[in-house]
Amino acid sequence: MALDRLPAYVRKLRNAAGEPVYYWELPAWARPVKDEKTGAMVPAMRNGKPMLLASEKLGSDLAEVHRKAQLLNAALTDWRKGAEGASMVPGSVEWLFQWYRKQARFTSKKAKTRADYGKLMDMLAARETKKGAPPFGKRRAADVDAAAADRLYEMLRADTGPRQASYAMQVCRLVWSWATRHYKVTGVKENPFMGMGLTSTAAKGNRATSRAEYTAYRAKAVEMGFQSMATAAALCFEGCQRVSDAFGYVDPDAPDRAAIVWEGYQPGVEITLVQSKTGNPVTLPLFEEVPGEGGGVERVPLYPELEEELARSREATRSATGPIVVEERSGNRYVERRMSNVHRRICDAAGLPKDMTFTGFRHGGITEIGDAGEDDVRPVSGHKTLAVTRIYNKANAEKARRIAGARRRHIAAIGALDEARTK
Template sequence: MKRKPPGWPKYMETKPAAAGGVRYHWNAPSWARKRGYPVTSEPLGSDYAVAKARCDDFLNPAFDSWRTGGVTDESAKPRALVGTFDWAVSAYKADKKYTKRPSRTRTDYDRALNDVAGYILKDGRRFGSLNVKSINATAVDRLYEKLRVKNGVSRDRSALLSMTVCKLAWDVACRAHPSVVPASNPFKGVDVEYEPKQNRAATSEQLRQFVRGADEDGTPSLGTAAMIAFYWLVREEDIFSRMAWPDYRPAEQSSHVLVWHHKNRKTEKIAIPLFDVDGTPLWPEMMARLDGLTRTGTLIVMRDNPDPRKKIHMPWMTGGRNPMRYVQAEVRRICRAVGLPEDITFTSFRHGGHTDGADSGLTDAQMRALGAHKSTAALLRYAKETDTQRKIAARKRLNKRTERGNLSE
């Protein structure tokens, strides 16, 4: 299309349709994609009026809101017709069950919801434009099968996340608007086919290997972060955005470290003792590391070099929509440099700490106390089963049999 009509929406493009004519697409500019804008593109069908309305009423206002940090929200709020799936999603995003989730989680949820809402049906309509009362379990089952594959590539994990988040969004919208959203949730009971990939647990030797590599690389803060994850079982976002120097040996509890645990929209600190009853350090490696650091900011883990413009050390979790991806990329680079397996990630160090605890013979109660887990079921996602644990279990059974034998003599 050489000449565009007056009022052509920003970022809307055309592509030839297989049956002739054109189909419309909205594409985010390349600079926004690089900065992590979650909606990179969306097919809009072949109806110009529908495509234009979608861009004018939702996609471009949402993009402007992200671009300006919310400055344009009052004058250009995204709108959706009451009763549509888009509207139900908007109701969910206005609820605290969405707004209180971490930024990285919201980004993932946005992408999952957009995969569903932006799906183009055979008649050219978007799934998001459907009235919620017309969406049934059969339609959702068919949609799930379509989302599982894209361009010949399996996307089982993404499809599962889409179904999970839509199920939550539907329940929230129904609770807020019971007269509009049916109580029967069509996203419940979808027969998903996905076997989640287990995170690899790093060993203590792999931790030491990574820390040496980080120190040699000039990014020792990442080595410190990995040690905190391994020894004190802290989540990566808590390490990089919450754990501060006042938490380490505070005046009111100088023999403890206060460890952050932000999970399921709740934040708590637990006090971990640093010394045994006889004064022996319980975490000598970790304490030696922290005691030898130069404090460059409020947080324990700060970037290793001062910002070129601000001339101060900045937290790792700054800049871009998902700064944790940058941290993960740096961790992956160091892992490759020191020859660690490809499936070792930053998460591996926390999983490794849990597994190390299980290998040490800690009981479930002791593991839950250290990791601030509310249940054994949650704990089992982190502490991997190992041959060492089986040997400990076998040794305990052998000792018990021997004890019974001695008693019977």
């Protein structure tokens, strides 16, 4: 092998010590492009398949540089040519993955699930199971046995961690299980990914975020110029909303998906929240009436923190209609990956825990309601579909008001106790 001539798409740079380091870079035609509607960067597409490879460092060993670049360039060629590419052998693992992508068992899944499965299948197809050997995708699918599956799992555990490795094996188990049902087409008669005894799924559930963490998060988000994130956090914590409902993510399977909109908000009166899972809206009263000190009736705000963020968002966006939570840089709804990246930046800047997820805001709000003595949080959280009748809705709104009142009293009591402890 002539090592003096670099493979396609490989660049030679020098590190701080002046030593040569080589990088494989995606060609311009395969790089992510900007979506005109959302402003988000999306993968380049060929033959209905997204480009999931990324530019990467190859190191300084020329022999390794050539070997790795050859594999990456082969994968790039396969993507460019599509499932019918000349290098994709029928019956191979990569061919099986492409076959599975065309099955209703795969296409009926949600867009995010399809994307996650697709990334794992592409990662597995390009995976080297032995140094110098062809990648896993080039192996004959019917020849993959239990020993090979176990070796692949252990390699992934070492490189990507137990959670990602388990997820990858679960995807393989689904693919091979469906392939065995259609063995006359696939040639696969056994599923080597069954009975693996996978012990690592999610490490643990989402931790409930405390009010102190929630307050610190909002302050840092505003400071960093992400008012939208502070408002979304308030919708999740105060309104106990699901993350997907607070952000109204762009969903390829549901382009008309509802979002929490300004039209449903009456300052100081009520706000209507979306419940995509149940299909029902939930209207939260934003005040309760109490006897005034000088007689008469006084209105007391029930969600001052939420309304504070809503007021700042309205001032920042100058909007009276449309989705409440939109990205500052584009004015459009967030895509999930962008939200996750911004969330982590805010947490890191605020010195908040690594395990603090956005779902934790909803969990924290529901926990706070329970701590206030209310067991039934359905009128706020929308956990269960409720009959749509005038009488029931009235009772439901009144209970939501009572829940919020109990919650405010609980917050005040905890604040007074904390203050007393510092004296």
